[in-house]
Amino acid sequence: MADDEAHFGEGQQVVHAVKPCSRYAVAGLLSGVLVLTVPGTASATWPPSEGSQGNTKQSGSSDAGTLVSRVTYSGSVRSSGSRTAVQPVTDWTPPACWYEPRSVAEFRDYVEKMYTETINTPGQANYAKAAVGQFRGIYKDGKYKNYNEDKADEGNWWVAVQNPDRLDDPASWECSDLPFWVANSDDPGVPQAVTPKILAEAAYDAIQLPDTKVTLAPADITKVNLATWAWLDKAEFKEASVTASLNAGGLNIQATTTAKPISLKLEPGTSNAETYPASGMCTMNSDGSIGEPYAKGRADETPSCGIKYLRSSGDGTYHLKATTTWQISWSGTGGAGGDLPDGTFGTTQDIKVQEVQAVNR
Template sequence: MRPLRRGAVVLCAAGMLATVLTSPAVGLGNGDDDSRGNTDGGGQDGDTLTAEARTEVVITGDTGGEGDGSLAPIDTGWTPPVCWYEPFMTAEEFEAAVESLDGHANRALNIWSPAQAFTDIYRDNNPADWAENFNSVYSGVGYDNYNLDIADEGLWWHGVINPNRRNDYRAGTDCVEPIFWGDPTDVPELPEAIDDEVLAEYAYDEIGIPETEIELSPDGEQLVNLATWIWMEEALLEPRTVRAELPISGVWAETTAEPVALTIDPGSEDAVVFPASGECAVSEGGRIGAPWTRGDEGEDPPCGVRYERSTHRDGSFTLTASLTWEVSWTGSQSGGPHPLPGGVFETTYDIVVSESQAIVR
């Protein structure tokens, strides 16, 4: 299971290798920092540029702690976005950043590029040479004076890689639009332009899911033909909510994961599960299963397993406890709640089963 990054705000790993870009005007990077001008990196090799940008998205809520993990979507054909476009600079900020370019990696733009690449395109509306000289996605669109004359009508946008999905990002095919001008309250017509749904899907990746801790009765070593009662306490089944917000535009989304069922795989064909489906639902009281009591003598557990063979040859059986979570989101633009694909979190246990002439709890 992929480890979860910690912290309430998206943080940057200093010195991380930047994404390779092929346009002098693409501000696309790791999406890995929460403050402007606070990343290093970037370089140039012929016509290939490297850059490192950051996301301004702020993450708060149940992002997890030590030992927590992340959800694996049940729908294997769906994943949170690998990248998106988001606003990152005002016209005034962009002008200052470009005019400060001196041939070194610019911390504000997070790109290493000749100053002329930016002044030609974004100040002087003269993009033709760059569109021709770089084997890139650059479309040849130019701008006048950094759009200072219409500064109150929009912000500059760039592409950011989801820090949880770097391995899924395909350079040259995902989020390859150069830095462009757009209204932060009227999302540009690009599939990856950030809105509350994109934020909700990003928050999905950030939810910290605690280890699926089950209780067994009897505890420890099990006995052949004696039912093992399995349960989870209410405190371990609390919903988890993460909020993703883009302060520069005021767009936000809250994504909530709520446990709904525990599936038991005993790890042996010589076993009977309870219920027969192996799926133990969360009760109205918020608990899964129940501990054994003396009043339950002779009863089948509401959630559990009965092994019919010992492990003296195998050492142990691997019992897998998979907790299924339903996921939904609410956003500033779309209301809600709206569904997202459910997720699952698995934990395995080594179960030793012994033979005994007497059944004693």
């Protein structure tokens, strides 16, 4: 079954829609590998926060058919498929998959619909029908009976889901255990069981950062050997945050991940240039801005953040790259929180440099 597309939107709640069961379970059955994870044992560190999972009454049926990740995102959320994700400065990536709880009714309805659709699809291969039948059999009348309907108030099914922005990451297949039963307040017993920290790490991947287009003076066109001032306005360039929440199977947790700009690195796009400071790394001012706006009468001063080009760009332009480093932190349910790896985000803008030795401004 194909994935449903994830949709993000600025300042609104969004849902990652991913069908989590068939890709893992049926693939495992077809390969002859059948892994059943036994319920975890009670742990002092589970649930992730006091009262987040307990004896939740279950009634009615699910919306049927499609089990999706129940994680929702709100705040400064980037568009689906956009290339504006913050890039970790270390060898770290947000989680590619995790496990979430589902009620008995939701899991039963999903499996039954998947089974019916597969069996009744014209031209469906016999091995596919056999695989989905074997999968259904485990939960309906095999190891478990009728999806544990008689224990509906005592626990939940836990299923694997993928991070929609990491589908091309081989790690998205690491959550390969078949759906398994976990009693209320027991530890699921798998390292990728969703927690506030996992939500925070997923939110890291969803943050929409402002464009790193610096203000320049002179703007767009400058002169050889003339100091060009560069700055970022604190009113437009400020911290961004995303809150990831999950309310499913009696588990109700959330985490907010916040990115705060701390420095700006300027790369002139040519070796025939000097940067201010020499490292090209402009640090944050006490008021939250970076650099200083140019003011009339300061032409002979050296900017705290800027560039001086030493050679004309001719008929073309230099590609000035401005990369901001962001300090990432998170806080979540139950007082959890901490730091995540710093991230960077950069943009490029064209600068034309003319061969003029002096200019009045």
